[in-house]
Structures are given as C-alpha cells and as structure tokens.
Amino acid sequence: MRDDGTLLGIDPGLNGALAWLTPDGEVIDVADIPILDEGPHRRLIDAVALSALARRHRVRRAVIEAVAARPTDGKVAAFSFGRNVGALEAIITASGLPLFRVAPITWRRWAGIPANAPKNASLAAACRLCPEAREFLTRHDRADAVLIGLWGARHA
Numbered sequence: 001m002r003d004d005g006t007l008l009g010i011d012p013g014l015n016g017a018l019a020w021l022t023p024d025g026e027v028i029d030v031a032d033i034p035i036l037d038e039g040p041h042r043r044l045i046d047a048v049a050l051s052a053l054a055r056r057h058r059v060r061r062a063v064i065e066a067v068a069a070r071p072t073d074g075k076v077a078a079f080s081f082g083r084n085v086g087a088l089e090a091i092i093t094a095s096g097l098p099l100f101r102v103a104p105i106t107w108r109r110w111a112g113i114p115a116n117a118p119k120n121a122s123l124a125a126a127c128r129l130c131p132e133a134r135e136f137l138t139r140h141d142r143a144d145a146v147l148i149g150l151w152g153a154r155h156a
Contacts, residue, residue, distance in 0.1 A: 005060025007156070008097070009149020011141050012067055012085045014043050019136070019145035020057045025153040027146055028057055030136035033088070045087045054095045062092045063152030065144070066101035100156040107151040122147055 006028065009019040014035055020028040034049035054062070067085060069078035092099050105115070111125040119140045126143035127134055129150060137143050 006057045007149055007152050008054065008059045008062040008092075009145045009147070009152055010062060010064040010088060010092070011144035011148060012065055012088050013081060013141070014045070014084060015141050016088075017139075017142040017145035018053060019142070019149040020059065021146070021149040021153050023153060025130070025150050027130050027133035027136060027149075030133070030142050030145060032142070045084050045091075047087060047091055050088070050091050051095060054092055054097065059097060061098045061100065061152070061156065063100045063102055063148055063156050064088065064092070065107070065148055066103050100152060102148060102151055102156070107148050110151050110155075111147045 005023065007021045007023065009021060011017050012033075014033065016033040017030060018033060019030045022028060031053060034046035034053065036044045036046045038044060064085075067081075069081060073081065089099060108115075108117075108122075111122070111129065113121045113125050122140050122143040123137055126137050126146045130146055133146055137146065
C-alpha cells in the first residue's frame with residue numbers, strides 16, 4: 001500500500017454516505033451525506049456541511065461511485081439525482097481533492113457481491129472485509145461507502 005493519506009469513499013445520493021479510511025483500508029469514520037430539507041419534495045445536499053466533512057481526517061483523495069440514471073427513473077427524479085451527484089463531485093473537487101470514479105459493478109465484483117444481489121448484500125461484504133467497522137454499518141449506503149473506499153485504497 002502506498003501511504004498517501006486518508007481516503008474518502010463516497011456512496012452518492014441523498015441517502016448516501018461518506019467513509020474515511022487509512023491507506024491500509026482501516027475504517028476511521030463513517031457519516032451520512034448532510035442534507036438540507038427545503039420543504040416538501042425538496043431535499044438538497046448541504047454544500048457547506050459536506051465541504052467541512054470533506055476536510056475531516058486530512059483526506060488526500062476521494063473515490064465516488066460512478067452512477068447514472070436508471071431507465072426506470074422518472075425525469076424529475078433523474079434530474080434531481082444527477083444534480084446532487086454533480087454537487088458532490090464539485091464540492092470534493094473544489095476542496096482540492098483528487099477524485100476517482102468507480103463503476104458499481106467494479107467495486108461490487110471486487111467485494112465479492114454477486115451481480116443481482118440485493119442492496120443489503122453490501123452489509124455482509126463490508127462486515128466480512130472490515131469487521132472492525134461493524135459499529136458504523138447501520139445501513140447499506142454506509143456499507144457501500146466503506147466498500148467503495150476499500151476498493152479505492154487498493155486501486156485508486
């Protein structure tokens with residue numbers, strides 16, 4: 001492993017999460033993506049809080065899941081999701097961090113998660129690969145962020 005500082009793993013989206021890992025893949029911390037509630041059906045990423053979180057633990061690089069709208073998403077949902085992912089990428093980049101992208105199939109395959117496995121399969125994979133992180137793994141989005149970060153610690 002190269003020693004180039006803490007890595008930030010990002011599972012994007014309004015229900016996403018952030019995971020901080022050492023260069024050796026040890027989980028330091030996990031947090032939910034901060035959200036602003038601006039009324040009915042109007043939730044946005046809190047850019048100020050996210051920017052502060054991005055600087056937490058002396059992060060040197062970040063890895064985000066390379067996502068796209070699904071064919072089953074409605075136009076408004078797809079636009080909102082894309083807007084929030086773009087905000088995440090912009091905030092991380094503006095913080096001066098190198099940002100790497102990894103396709104879901106790539107990190108899931110690396111973690112040993114079968115292609116059609118349910119979302120909660122990432123919880124079992126994260127517990128298997130990082131048993132010390134169990135306390136942080138309260139939902140699958142947090143497990144995804146940990147696994148994305150683990151993939152990044154070894155490949156990005």
